[in-house]
Amino acid sequence: MFNAGNTAFMLICTALVLIMTPGLAFFYGGLGRRKNMVNNMMNSGFIIGLAVVMYVLVGYSLSFGEGGNDFIGSFKNMCLLGITKDSITDSIPTFAFIAFQMAFTIITPAIITGSIAGRMRFNALFVFIALWSLLVYYPLAHMVWGGGLIGSKIGALDFAGGDVVHISSGTTGLILAILIGKRVDYLQTSYRVHNVPFVFLGMSILLFGWFGFNSGSALGANSLAAHAFVATAVSASSGMLMWMLMDIIKQGKVTLIGACTGVIAGLVGITPAAGFVDIWAALIIGMTVSPVCYGGISLIKKIFKIDDALDAFGCHGIGGIWGGMLTGVFCNPAINGGAPGLIYGKTLQFFAQISGILVTFVIVITGTFICAGIVKYFMPLRVDRREELVGLDLSEHGESAYPSFNGLD
Numbered sequence: 001m002f003n004a005g006n007t008a009f010m011l012i013c014t015a016l017v018l019i020m021t022p023g024l025a026f027f028y029g030g031l032g033r034r035k036n037m038v039n040n041m042m043n044s045g046f047i048i049g050l051a052v053v054m055y056v057l058v059g060y061s062l063s064f065g066e067g068g069n070d071f072i073g074s075f076k077n078m079c080l081l082g083i084t085k086d087s088i089t090d091s092i093p094t095f096a097f098i099a100f101q102m103a104f105t106i107i108t109p110a111i112i113t114g115s116i117a118g119r120m121r122f123n124a125l126f127v128f129i130a131l132w133s134l135l136v137y138y139p140l141a142h143m144v145w146g147g148g149l150i151g152s153k154i155g156a157l158d159f160a161g162g163d164v165v166h167i168s169s170g171t172t173g174l175i176l177a178i179l180i181g182k183r184v185d186y187l188q189t190s191y192r193v194h195n196v197p198f199v200f201l202g203m204s205i206l207l208f209g210w211f212g213f214n215s216g217s218a219l220g221a222n223s224l225a226a227h228a229f230v231a232t233a234v235s236a237s238s239g240m241l242m243w244m245l246m247d248i249i250k251q252g253k254v255t256l257i258g259a260c261t262g263v264i265a266g267l268v269g270i271t272p273a274a275g276f277v278d279i280w281a282a283l284i285i286g287m288t289v290s291p292v293c294y295g296g297i298s299l300i301k302k303i304f305k306i307d308d309a310l311d312a313f314g315c316h317g318i319g320g321i322w323g324g325m326l327t328g329v330f331c332n333p334a335i336n337g338g339a340p341g342l343i344y345g346k347t348l349q350f351f352a353q354i355s356g357i358l359v360t361f362v363i364v365i366t367g368t369f370i371c372a373g374i375v376k377y378f379m380p381l382r383v384d385r386r387e388e389l390v391g392l393d394l395s396e397h398g399e400s401a402y403p404s405f406n407g408l409d
Helices: 004-018 020-031 034-064 094-112 122-145 149-154 162-180 196-218 223-251 256-270 279-303 312-330 348-378 385-390 392-397
Strands: none
Touching: 004 020, 004 094, 004 196, 020 034, 020 094, 020 196, 020 256, 034 094, 034 122, 034 392, 094 122, 094 162, 094 196, 094 312, 122 149, 122 162, 122 348, 122 392, 149 348, 162 312, 162 348, 196 223, 196 256, 223 256, 223 279, 256 279, 256 312, 279 312, 312 348, 385 392
16 A cells, blocks of 8 residues: 655665765775776766666566566566556555665666776776676576575565675675786885775765665654664674774774775664674674675785775675674564574574575576676777776776876876
8 A cells, every 4th residue: 555654764774875986986985096096987977877777678577577487577567558547566656665775776886896997998888897796696686586596585684785786796806806916016106095984984975875875765654664763873883893993903093084985884783684683783793794805805905815905895895794794693683573583592483594695696696607707898998008008097988087197107
């Protein structure tokens, strides 16, 4: 039955999720190098156009459309056929639900671009994201939220996108970073964040939008949305404080970049759990996800020597895995269903979470290699050495974020 309050709430949450992608553009742009500022922002920005058009054409139908099987939806609702202004989904217009889920399809592939910053051709990235949405994101969304294998058959819980958003994008970024290779001067040049205020601005916009991201996943203005809101705030805050503590232990000083990264780690960790765990558990998730991501970033870069440029896998992939696992540890069925977590002496939900994560890995790894292989067959994935040294702002876009700057990069 239609509910005007829930509808207004969901439209506001959708707008909050939509501003996250510009926020990520500022976050990645500030973290990267000066000569790649435009490219880093464009890599997130273009997805707004691509994802919206694709979702209307086939994305919604393949994710949530009528029919389908355990792995993918159907084509019955292509171009949103069969959906009218009077169609209702969980007390809100179906168009409101479509808009909310459409916003997720924008921010998710944008996260991927942090791993390959400074070295992937823009046209190759464009085609890759289009293919990846078809072969990875839409099937995953269906399997987790659309009545498919992971959510309905395995019973894994993912409130707002641990599997669908963070593990999928982070893992894809890591694979692309390996396939494309390191930046030409990696391990030979000291990489410094070129615009710290932009990083803080990007984090602030992401934090603001994330409340819509998690609260809106309750699909209504209700007690569950309020619970998810508080859980999100608690995890983000404790993640920030823990990263600041690690900065002090590691280098004796608190850094703004570290504080911003801690907020993002805390947000990622609580995303799958926000509607299933108690607030005290959200505090633990935030406190533990920062050290886990901190260690994961060091392992990836220092031990395995993988150039995950802006730590997409280090924060989103590892944070999503950790949050998904702890959902199985702390799940309280009294909040929003599911089975009791490990903390209550039960193992069913924990192993369902592990199974869901493993299936996600299979889908993402297989789909990413297929997409990268198709793109590579038709065009190079990576810019050449000279273009990379000049910077992708000029070589790929013919623009400069700082046209009056004449110094060395």
